[in-house]
Amino acid sequence: MKKTKVDEFAQKLPRPKTGRATFAISSISLWPDEVWRLDTKTPGQRYSIGWKFQLPDGTYSTHECNAMLLECFKVVIWGMLSHGGTYGKSLKPGSVISMGVGMRELFRWMVHCNYSSFAELDAAAQADFLLDLPIILANRRRFYGSSIVDVNDYGDTALVTGASATSDFDVPNDADDEETFSYSQVVYRINTFYHIFYQQKALLSCGLSALLASPFEGKLVGSVTSKISKYLVKRIPPLPDEVALPLLKKALIWIDFKAKDILHLQTEFVTCRNDAIAAGLSNSRAINRTNKILQSFEFSKAENNEFPWREPLPKLERVSHPAKAEMEYDSTQNLRNMVMRARDASVIALQYMVGLRASEICSAKGGWAAGNDLPDCVIRRYSKNGIVEMFFFKGILSKGVPHPRDEEWLLGCRPVGSSYFPMPVRALMLLERLYRPWRKLGSNGDLIVSFAQKKGLPLASESISKIMSGALLRGTKRFIFSEVDLSHLPDTNIHDEDLETYRDSKGLCIRTHQGRKTFAAYVLESKTSLLRPVSEHFKHMSVAITEAAYFPAVSRLRGDAESMRFAQSVAFFVEAAQGKKVYGRMGDVVERYFGGKEWRETMSLRELENKVTELVQVHDLRIFFSSYGNCLIKTNPLHSRCRAATDTVSWDATTPDFSARSPGLCAGCGCFAMDSTHRPFWENRVHKMTLVVNAASTEQQSRGFRVHQVRLEQAKNVLKMFDNESARIGSDEILNEVSP
Numbered sequence: 001m002k003k004t005k006v007d008e009f010a011q012k013l014p015r016p017k018t019g020r021a022t023f024a025i026s027s028i029s030l031w032p033d034e035v036w037r038l039d040t041k042t043p044g045q046r047y048s049i050g051w052k053f054q055l056p057d058g059t060y061s062t063h064e065c066n067a068m069l070l071e072c073f074k075v076v077i078w079g080m081l082s083h084g085g086t087y088g089k090s091l092k093p094g095s096v097i098s099m100g101v102g103m104r105e106l107f108r109w110m111v112h113c114n115y116s117s118f119a120e121l122d123a124a125a126q127a128d129f130l131l132d133l134p135i136i137l138a139n140r141r142r143f144y145g146s147s148i149v150d151v152n153d154y155g156d157t158a159l160v161t162g163a164s165a166t167s168d169f170d171v172p173n174d175a176d177d178e179e180t181f182s183y184s185q186v187v188y189r190i191n192t193f194y195h196i197f198y199q200q201k202a203l204l205s206c207g208l209s210a211l212l213a214s215p216f217e218g219k220l221v222g223s224v225t226s227k228i229s230k231y232l233v234k235r236i237p238p239l240p241d242e243v244a245l246p247l248l249k250k251a252l253i254w255i256d257f258k259a260k261d262i263l264h265l266q267t268e269f270v271t272c273r274n275d276a277i278a279a280g281l282s283n284s285r286a287i288n289r290t291n292k293i294l295q296s297f298e299f300s301k302a303e304n305n306e307f308p309w310r311e312p313l314p315k316l317e318r319v320s321h322p323a324k325a326e327m328e329y330d331s332t333q334n335l336r337n338m339v340m341r342a343r344d345a346s347v348i349a350l351q352y353m354v355g356l357r358a359s360e361i362c363s364a365k366g367g368w369a370a371g372n373d374l375p376d377c378v379i380r381r382y383s384k385n386g387i388v389e390m391f392f393f394k395g396i397l398s399k400g401v402p403h404p405r406d407e408e409w410l411l412g413c414r415p416v417g418s419s420y421f422p423m424p425v426r427a428l429m430l431l432e433r434l435y436r437p438w439r440k441l442g443s444n445g446d447l448i449v450s451f452a453q454k455k456g457l458p459l460a461s462e463s464i465s466k467i468m469s470g471a472l473l474r475g476t477k478r479f480i481f482s483e484v485d486l487s488h489l490p491d492t493n494i495h496d497e498d499l500e501t502y503r504d505s506k507g508l509c510i511r512t513h514q515g516r517k518t519f520a521a522y523v524l525e526s527k528t529s530l531l532r533p534v535s536e537h538f539k540h541m542s543v544a545i546t547e548a549a550y551f552p553a554v555s556r557l558r559g560d561a562e563s564m565r566f567a568q569s570v571a572f573f574v575e576a577a578q579g580k581k582v583y584g585r586m587g588d589v590v591e592r593y594f595g596g597k598e599w600r601e602t603m604s605l606r607e608l609e610n611k612v613t614e615l616v617q618v619h620d621l622r623i624f625f626s627s628y629g630n631c632l633i634k635t636n637p638l639h640s641r642c643r644a645a646t647d648t649v650s651w652d653a654t655t656p657d658f659s660a661r662s663p664g665l666c667a668g669c670g671c672f673a674m675d676s677t678h679r680p681f682w683e684n685r686v687h688k689m690t691l692v693v694n695a696a697s698t699e700q701q702s703r704g705f706r707v708h709q710v711r712l713e714q715a716k717n718v719l720k721m722f723d724n725e726s727a728r729i730g731s732d733e734i735l736n737e738v739s740p
Helices: 005-012 064-082 095-112 123-138 140-144 177-198 200-205 221-235 241-278 283-296 331-353 358-362 423-434 436-442 469-483 500-505 514-526 528-537 543-550 564-577 585-594 605-619 641-645 663-667 676-694 699-703 706-723
Strands: 035-038 047-050 316-320 326-330 378-382 388-397 405-415 449-451 464-466
Touching: 047 095, 064 095, 064 177, 064 200, 095 123, 095 177, 123 140, 123 177, 123 221, 123 564, 123 605, 140 500, 177 200, 177 221, 241 283, 241 331, 241 423, 241 436, 241 469, 283 331, 316 331, 316 469, 326 331, 331 358, 331 423, 331 469, 331 514, 358 388, 358 469, 388 423, 405 423, 423 436, 436 449, 436 464, 514 528, 514 543, 528 543, 564 585, 564 605, 641 663, 663 706, 676 706
Parallel strands: none
Antiparallel strands: 035 047, 316 326, 378 388, 388 405, 449 464
């Protein structure tokens, strides 16, 4: 019988625990290596996949306890690159980027859900994964309940625009820029199940577990992904004020102040280089001449500041980079970097202050007619009463219409006779001036163009190309990573919005659609009656579309029904209805209620969330969240311990008394509930209290630490409760109710 590529692959592949040390992945990588660096025939490209990453249980993928699962994923990835299995063809080396995204997510999810082999990923497990995926992508930290921050988890956008990266599993052609990121996020993770199925024979031949049935009941990957990605777009939140305000402040500084120096320096650079070329100088001599111009330039001083906003450009400068720890820039690369930074600041202003899509910004045309005070992509109109001057952006609308068409978007207004230009107008003015020499070089009429070469500034027309939406998103990420300091942010703000993810990722978690979301949230938060004008501004087919995606009852808006706390309350109850374990005295109540047949039979995630949303909205069941547990005082106000401690218990007292609230008091409260996300707090409490109690060396000293001893025992009992699901927190044997 003729051997197939799969048979040959399986024979060569090392079995677990044997023969792995010398199996070559490439000319420089072996099977056991923590990073596989692949050989590629594409000049200037390098592809690799890392196998060491943190898991929700605190272990790493390379630890011995995860060795078998890691081996299974290695067989799948290498199989897809080598022969493709039943898929029929091998994938290109660039596909390892997207496969790595899916592999890490499924690995973490399996460990989190206590799955140890692919054979356990049956139809029920796959259905659970589809239910969990939107929650994971919307707030990974809250789902896993741990401080997992991996820059690779925020790098999906780098895959959207690179053909070699997406390879054989591409984003659909009709996906627009705001959905592409969400679609790609989902498809990379869904594809992993199909890859495992395609490598069934290779896995079994190696004595490893395999997925025996076609994933997701035989549905195509596009069908599965589309349903999840459309739902995910609606879950993307606006930026919290603590992130949006410093981001916009920095962008405005670049547009109004720093960009003036950059335009001046760029003009001097282009003029010097053109003169050198016209004089017949060699390339090296021309570079030396431009370097002298760049390095001698003195940057401006900010108002009330005796120092320039930056030092003169050195010959070489080390610069932080989001994907690489540091990069070394010469003078020309430094200028290029500043040009990109000015562009990114302008794009941020247009996205967050006008709500434009990246594709709409990319569609704008350059040009500035002589004698006109506005670039050609901006037009002026007057109000009917003649006292207001309005500015509109001219671009192309391609989302939600059969064919792309010319459209206009309001940028801002000013009283007639005023000399002030709204910020978005100033951003477009900057973009027109910034790219004027490069449009001329490339004979390109677009407002923004792309530099095709990776380093330096263009020398020939071939180095000028069309700008892509993905480039603008990556620019936004680089801008906030480099310009905005989020290190001081707390875990949450007063609206219970998650700030921890923005802080720990240094802004790399920001998504392209959040500009529109933030713009809409600001407008609608100010006045809900502006829903129809916002819908018309976004060119939506109906107000219902705007309301569903930008003004849902579970959005960040600060009205009673629209608060982030409302959204998180819905998410908490949805997870409980899906079977997530809830502990605490309120845990039994929650589990009994959501364990009913009417909840368990809800067929889709959307139906379940709509049902829970209605419940929370009608009965106002908003939860008060904290790092150590959740307060459901609205469901049981007469059993509130913090209210009892201040003698303020009543049916009307439906908020905790924060002056008395504490972990020790809350833990045994009748309004209190916990889930796995709160375990780290109690583990840390055990650690701290143990150190304090152990420091008491004598009996006399120990008496002074009695409260700490009680706190320690209480925290230990909470952990016992997490470990033993049959133990209920309501029992005095399990948890002593003490006041700290």
